Amino acid sequence: MIEDETPTIVACPDGPLLVRGRVELTRPDGTPIEQRRRTVALCRCGLSMIKPFCDGSHKSSHFRTGDE
């Protein structure tokens, strides 16, 4: 079976961006960020203590994206 490697990004309402598939994550200086899972949640509320990944802080802060 050939696995579809096309990455996808889903914006979760009031939450992170879910990135699925093979992508390369880097810091602003170009340093690679280790990705241990094929699906990662990227913080977009700015409150995570493990940026760029979501740690669930958006829930307690009642972060709202305005998405449906």
Ligand code: FES
């Ligand atoms: S989106 Fe989840 S901690 Fe920021």
